[in-house]
Amino acid sequence: MELKFEIAVIPVADVDRAKDFYVGLGFRLDADFSTERGLRVVQVTPPGSEASIIFGDKLTTAVPGSSQGLHLVTSDIEEARRELIAAGAEVSEIWHDADGIFHWAGEANRVPGPHPDVDSYGTFASFADPDGNDWTIQQVVTRAPGR
Incomplete structure (x- = not known):
């Protein structure tokens, strides 16, 4: 299938x-x-x-603004962040999760800056639309096998 x-x-x-x-x-x-x-x-x-x-x-x-966990994937998070800000989005600083696996809901467990050990799947930035629907930008430079 x-x-x-x-x-x-x-x-x-x-x-x-x-x-x-x-x-x-x-x-x-x-x-x-x-x-x-x-x-x-x-x-x-x-x-x-x-x-x-x-x-x-x-x-x-x-409820308007209740979508969470929407992800946009990019190979260059710094450039994507710059372009989104230039287009009017209020994008967070770049961050990674302290546990290094994915990320917690909301802003819990965030550490400023890109993930220090990996360039794929571990670095994020975030923004919301005018209603508050939550978007996360995730950097993926090299995809894991099978993806």
Whole structure:
């Protein structure tokens, strides 16, 4: 069986504000459709990604800003951070987790700076969209076997 993850639905309060934010960060606008009954679907895709996010009206009952653990992967976290900041995102300083395996929820266990021993999977930065949906940028220079 082959299954590909392609879309995550995130809850937002103001669809146009979210659209402006993500397109402003360089996400590709793939769709913006509305129906007469008030359903609105906006799909955007991060640069270089095969997976997209969707937000809109009447798509989820989740509270706006409640998405956590959304990850964007880059081979150069410093450059990605600079570009996101230049585009208007409030991106954290670069950090790694004290345990060195992944990272805890929220800001627990964070240590400033890149991971001292690995260049892949252990270094992060983070930001939120205008509603508070939480994004983590993860640096992966060399992928683990099979990925």
